[in-house]
Amino acid sequence: MSGATFFPKPEISVTNPASAAAAMAAPNPSLFSGSRTLAGRLTDAFLAVRSETERRAEPLTPEDQMVQSMPDASPTKWHRAHTTWFWEQFLLGEHSPGYIPFHPDYAFLFNSYYVGVGPRHARAQRGHLTRPGAEEITAYRRHVDAAVVKFFHDTSDKMLAGLIPLIEAGLNHEQQHQELMLTDILHAFAQNPMAPAYDTLWTSPAPHAGSGWTRLIEGIHTIGHQGDNFHFDNEKPAHRVLVGPVKLARGLVTNADWLAFMDDGGYRTASLWLMDGFAAATGEAWEAPGYWRKTADGWQVMTLGGLRPIDANAPVCHVSYYEADAFARWSGKHLPTEMEWEVAARAEQLDDAFGMVWQWTRSAYSPYPGYRASQDVLGEYNGKFMVNQLVLRGSSLATPERHSRVSYRNFFYPHHRWQFTGLRLADYGA
Amino acid sequence: MSGATFFPKPEISVTNPASAAAAMAAPNPSLFSGSRTLAGRLTDAFLAVRSETERRAEPLTPEDQMVQSMPDASPTKWHRAHTTWFWEQFLLGEHSPGYIPFHPDYAFLFNSYYVGVGPRHARAQRGHLTRPGAEEITAYRRHVDAAVVKFFHDTSDKMLAGLIPLIEAGLNHEQQHQELMLTDILHAFAQNPMAPAYDTLWTSPAPHAGSGWTRLIEGIHTIGHQGDNFHFDNEKPAHRVLVGPVKLARGLVTNADWLAFMDDGGYRTASLWLMDGFAAATGEAWEAPGYWRKTADGWQVMTLGGLRPIDANAPVCHVSYYEADAFARWSGKHLPTEMEWEVAARAEQLDDAFGMVWQWTRSAYSPYPGYRASQDVLGEYNGKFMVNQLVLRGSSLATPERHSRVSYRNFFYPHHRWQFTGLRLADYGA
Amino acid sequence: MSGATFFPKPEISVTNPASAAAAMAAPNPSLFSGSRTLAGRLTDAFLAVRSETERRAEPLTPEDQMVQSMPDASPTKWHRAHTTWFWEQFLLGEHSPGYIPFHPDYAFLFNSYYVGVGPRHARAQRGHLTRPGAEEITAYRRHVDAAVVKFFHDTSDKMLAGLIPLIEAGLNHEQQHQELMLTDILHAFAQNPMAPAYDTLWTSPAPHAGSGWTRLIEGIHTIGHQGDNFHFDNEKPAHRVLVGPVKLARGLVTNADWLAFMDDGGYRTASLWLMDGFAAATGEAWEAPGYWRKTADGWQVMTLGGLRPIDANAPVCHVSYYEADAFARWSGKHLPTEMEWEVAARAEQLDDAFGMVWQWTRSAYSPYPGYRASQDVLGEYNGKFMVNQLVLRGSSLATPERHSRVSYRNFFYPHHRWQFTGLRLADYGA
Amino acid sequence: MSGATFFPKPEISVTNPASAAAAMAAPNPSLFSGSRTLAGRLTDAFLAVRSETERRAEPLTPEDQMVQSMPDASPTKWHRAHTTWFWEQFLLGEHSPGYIPFHPDYAFLFNSYYVGVGPRHARAQRGHLTRPGAEEITAYRRHVDAAVVKFFHDTSDKMLAGLIPLIEAGLNHEQQHQELMLTDILHAFAQNPMAPAYDTLWTSPAPHAGSGWTRLIEGIHTIGHQGDNFHFDNEKPAHRVLVGPVKLARGLVTNADWLAFMDDGGYRTASLWLMDGFAAATGEAWEAPGYWRKTADGWQVMTLGGLRPIDANAPVCHVSYYEADAFARWSGKHLPTEMEWEVAARAEQLDDAFGMVWQWTRSAYSPYPGYRASQDVLGEYNGKFMVNQLVLRGSSLATPERHSRVSYRNFFYPHHRWQFTGLRLADYGA
Secondary structure, eight states: OOOOOOOOOTTOOOOOGGGSOHHHHSSSOOSOOSOSSHHHHHHHHHHHHHHHHHHHHTTOOTTGGGOOOSTTOOOHHHHHHHHHHHIIIIIIHHHSTTOOOSOTTHHHHHOOSOGGGOOOOOGGGGGGOOOSOHHHHHHHHHHHHHHHHHHHHHSOHHHHHHHHHHHHHHHHHHHHHHHHHHHHHHHHHHHSTTOOOSOTTOOOOOOOOOOSEEEEOSEEEEESOOSSSOOOGGGOSOEEEEEOSEEEESSOOBHHHHHHHHHTTGGGOGGGSOHHHHHHHHHTTOSSSTTEEEETTEEEEEETTEEEEOOTTSBOOSOOHHHHHHHHHHTTOBOOOHHHHHHHHHTTOOTTOSSBOEEEEEEEOOOOTTOOOOSSGGGGTTGGGOSSOEEEESOBTTSOTTOOOTTOOEEEOTTOOSSSEEOOOEEOOO | OOOOOOOOOTTOOOOOGGGSOHHHHSSSOOSOOSOSSHHHHHHHHHHHHHHHHHHHHTTOOTTGGGOOOSTTOOOHHHHHHHHHHHIIIIIIHHHSTTOOOSOTTHHHHHOOSOGGGOOOOOGGGGGGOOOSOHHHHHHHHHHHHHHHHHHHHHSOHHHHHHHHHHHHHHHHHHHHHHHHHHHHHHHHHHHSTTOOOSOTTOOOOOOOOOOSEEEEOSEEEEESOOSSSOOOGGGOSOEEEEEOSEEEESSOOBHHHHHHHHHTTGGGOGGGSOHHHHHHHHHTTOOSSTTEEEETTEEEEEETTEEEEOOTTSBOOSOOHHHHHHHHHHTTOBOOOHHHHHHHHHTTOOTTOSSBOEEEEEEEOOOOTTOOOOSSGGGGTTGGGOSSOEEEESOBTTSOTTOOOTTOOEEEOTTOOSSSEEOOOEEOOO | OOOBOOOOOTTOOOOOGGGSOHHHHSSSOOSOOSOSSHHHHHHHHHHHHHHHHHHHHTTOOTTGGGOOOSTTOOOHHHHHHHHHHHIIIIIIHHHSTTOOOSOTTHHHHHOOSOGGGOOOOOGGGGGGOOOSOHHHHHHHHHHHHHHHHHHHHHSOHHHHHHHHHHHHHHHHHHHHHHHHHHHHHHHHHHHSTTOOOSOTTOOOOOOOOOOSEEEEOSEEEEESOOSSSOOOGGGOSOEEEEEOSEEEESSOOBHHHHHHHHHTTGGGOGGGSOHHHHHHHHHTTOSSSTTEEEETTEEEEEETTEEEEOOTTSBOOSOOHHHHHHHHHHTTOBOOOHHHHHHHHHTTOOTTOSSBOEEEEEEEOOOOTTOOOOSSGGGGTTGGGOSSOEEEESOBTTSOTTOOOTTOOEEEOTTOOSSSEEOOOEEOOO | OOOOOOOOOTTOOOOOGGGSOHHHHSSSOOSOOSOSSHHHHHHHHHHHHHHHHHHHHTTOOTTGGGOOOSTTOOOHHHHHHHHHHHIIIIIIHHHSTTOOOSOTTHHHHHOOSOGGGOOOOOGGGGGGOOOSOHHHHHHHHHHHHHHHHHHHHHSOHHHHHHHHHHHHHHHHHHHHHHHHHHHHHHHHHHHSTTOOOSOTTOOOOOOOOOOSEEEEOSEEEEESOOSSSOOOGGGOSOEEEEEOSEEEESSOOBHHHHHHHHHTTGGGOGGGSOHHHHHHHHHTTOSSSTTEEEETTEEEEEETTEEEEOOTTSBOOSOOHHHHHHHHHHTTOBOOOHHHHHHHHHTTOOTTOSSBOEEEEEEEOOOOTTOOOOSSGGGGTTGGGOSSOEEEESOBTTSOTTOOOTTOOEEEOTTOOSSSEEOOOEEOOO
């Protein structure tokens, strides 16, 4: 192969966002813009995110909103309520004197894992709560939305300015759940023999025709979040790393690639797999990516638009880390590290880095050097997960707008495949 | 104790139903009565049962109807659909030429365990089916109801007469699911910290003030179903058994009795328990009957009317066989056999035999001598469960009218306690 | 079939043991006989049983004696030590003043399930105890044997007479473990790909060529143990039951019969099986009785003599209740109840009732009417197991001499098949 | 704290092994030395390693050698046989024409996980194999030892030279099992209430009184194995990394340190723990390191010398990664990465780096950039484990002489604590 050679300068940073590709432009603009007053800008951003949550729930029936088809997933209704509880608990409860919670039991029902905040309803039982129903959650959301907007307008700019980090955290938190709303309902629909469609008109985004490789020579780069914009704590501290030499594929691995792996017996060849991975593959009888169904008309896949024939040119999706790693070995290649990915992405050398599928890296999800979770209750957010999971980079078709970031670190267990997860390859050869 | 002595004559039968207590009158009248033509009588009986199913579902939201709070329970929606599928599969599908099933996937989704009929959706996943929704099930029921009624009126009396056994099986089958609809939704509501009420106006039936004992001297009696009325195959063949001497309590064990057992450390005293029972009790941390909650105001219990204080005079309910057996040992008494129960019940010597709680017997659920399951597909009904379960006799507050029978054999595993299950004692002492 | 008709008189008892068949003569003679003094007779009986235990352990290496190949089984070493602990705990510890236990930790290590006696080592971990080793257990046994014999000779006849029930219990308890020593080591050897033989010269007992049926007309019979000889508490109280009409097979089901069942797809035909049974059969991939191996030379079976070809005429062995029940249904027959078995056995109408294979009955293991476990610590012995198990009658090739009894009730869970278990059929047809 | 400042030069290497501390001298000398001919040197090295295996087994009874006290552990007997099988399979079987395996079944029984070599006995069942016994394994070892030595002397130097990599692999493989022999038998003994000692005279090595910190400034270093000596494939390829600034503790965390953590409620404080770690700690009821027992005389710990009082100055041992991570967070410090550890160790700045306890790093066990497992059967060795485990560096008191190496990468799952595992801290503060 004759990949285009790319020589990033060590320590290069993205100096000119205006000229970046669309995929790169999206990451990390402020959520707050375009309005006159701070209260107005906060209100705009708040209502934009809140209404996006409702927009995603809109095609779903009350029954759809209640299902929890596996312990890792949560009901739509729960996502809608939990994100609302966040505002009630952390913003109104702590900063709006006299605010009365909408319902005294909701804090218990809709806390997720914030141990510091008190006891909470068992995760695996979320799908057993028939009440409150979808309509009551709608009322809950309206109640809290109104209270938050009123709070913004009743509060001094000075105090609001001090609350921006919290508000940004709440908005980004809700955006994360927006992505999960889609992955979780798709899992449930995929279990249904009738294969319901979330949106019959849904179409997958078209991939860029990326091919060839981009080359990174050895150099020192700064990895992690820098600057004032919002970020999660796991993106910090920014720090210097030595990266390269390595080549990264410009494009994502496609369904056509994956079918070749399958045809070559990839799922049955133990020597291609990590030991834990082959145990998962045989234990769960994997023979194709998640949601694929073998039909009389060939392989089909369950999508947000229902059951569809496989598109050979589309990026493969719903593969676990174990599968991604086996595919890479079968290809004679590797998965990149998250540092390699970030360096190449900052230099705008990766096609489809954002908005298609999250890309597995071979980097375990570990703390950056000197990372320390913040000590307040929001500090529970990321640090406690830093073992046994792997980092995914980029973003997916389900990621909300203005939520992607080049330093963003997503993470899942290596057997997980209900997210929109794919891969791109790395090559350490000459 | 000075129990009234009772000397049933061997082979006594209930010769004068007109004089029997109300509880005894209920059992086993025909479901078909009061109309002029056979088609008319079938239609009346059919619509009465079908509308009772819908009446029981009526207080429930779409979300309520979807929940499956444990693998043993099924969603309301599923009960409504499965009982409908029965008519479609066994009556219309086999006897109404040209009938087109309402939906091609429903046979797969709503078959329960009739292996002979084909593959079926996994039981434990019933709560993951968001579609079809409650409204679609309502349409399904209406469609099938209309088709059945039309079929009755389009079919000759001669053919209808031949179908009566099947129709009776279908009606009784649906009645069984009517009871499960209540037990299953109560289980789900009991898991909800908010303790929703199925019907806030619900009241438990008042027990008869039964006290003392009824004595059975040794005698040969015929056990099991005799005559032409509907019965399940497990009630056959009627056969002769030697019963007694034994005394049976006239009344049911009450909550007051049970509180004394609890106060005496009953749940923590290994020597009172069967070994498997104590393993269940400690493994599941039982310290009171099912659905009891210890509150600041004392013990309360989750009922169809919501959370209510314990009524000391009411029969204890939601106890497993293991608990019933431990209680009997603690009392210095035993549980009766199902034969003893039936003999005493036939002689109208038991109070609250029907309509309060099912009563655990110490009889394992085994085939009667020479029992052979019928070879048609309905023959899967009862015989395959005849191991590892115990017989309960009588009926409960959730049992539909006209479904009780003195020869009725209900059965559950010894750890089960989500049914309306209680006990009465037996005494083999002098 | 033309079974010989047999009319037992109701209430018949075995009035003339001298004339009974050898198989019937064995059951229930006293273990104490032939010696001059009471102390002498006790010593003879004691040493006879104790040396039989050692004789059974003799072919085994120290490693063999340590294995616990599944939680239900126990190491040989443990059986040898536990039976010794019994004497130390209940005889010497309570009745021999000043007796010092051989080792202070052994009571904890070698108690089995006597909750009343104190805490005990976890059952499933017995195979993890490398020390004390087989040699130390030999020393332990010698120490206790000497102390018991000395105790017998130092104690007055009057006091000894009062201890006879305890001593009989200890001897019968040890005999039960003698049978388990063989079943447990055979399970371990059967897991070993090298198929070691317990005794290469071992031969299975020859079956009597029983064929045809014995008929029981309806009659009242007394079931259970009567008289003064030793018995377990579960054989009491003797009580009257109505038995028949039924026919029982004179002989046991053979391997030839079983191969016909297998050839007819018995293991794959769901309609022949109890639901729980088919789940076990598929979950554990049964396709033949336990210990059968399909080899290039046909079916072979792991026996005490090592791997041997199937003997078509031998009784089938190592079948579970689930398999026995499925076989009976496939045959158009049933399993007998334990009452039917006992009535026919008392009348000497069953061939191979003893000394070949335990025979599954369809009777659940339940208390006889009015049964109450004794309140002392030995009372834990049988009563706590009276749920979820099935009764087996007769005895097996591994049962020690003088341990069989016509009223003996053995019991195992329906999935168990590591005991020497087989079946005989019953027929309720005309 | 006033840690001595240490400025390693980037790319520093250990230039003067003669002057290094004893602990550093040990790593990675050749196993082959001091003899005249190549065959002689190979024979010396081979017999030295083989006899060390037997020396470690010598204190153990046949029963001790059979126990498998958890699925992760293996019986001593199995270790002795498996390491022997290695020579038979890979050296004699492939390079000694006409060699006949000692026993035809041993390849099946004693293969471990080399999928490429064929089927193998289930790992979790190793403790169920009573035969072959310890004596037969001794005969097996003698047979193979003699055959190998004869092979060395019958083979040309040229051919032997080509086999050196295989022979080194076999010797290092056997040394790894020598360490496991001690960790596995200690686990079994620790389960025994009688707390048997492996060697009553055993004493733990004395720690160096390391205190304070060594500082690494930022610099580029080469990590991984370089040169011709033996190494495992996972130590390759050597590659450059950017390390620092960071400080590493000179000494290991001690029992005194750990008791302070325990006294401060460390095991009960969820906020100190990784989420998966706290689940393990509560699920397994950890309240102290592995093998600690709370006695009337205070905390004691099960060692190779039996139960001993806690030595406050000794390094804490038998802690899992989860515990090590929680301790580090409680200390306001971190665990080092494996790269940091290696850089400091190469510069001889770490006390007790070798020979005490393996030291958890926070580095996930991942492939070095461009790592590719070799394609022959020995290539199964390390690569397939590169997920879900964490790297430990250094070596332990159980590591055989001449087996340690500064680039050595040991790895275990984060919940494992039956190895001799401890930790040293890192500090990223100013």
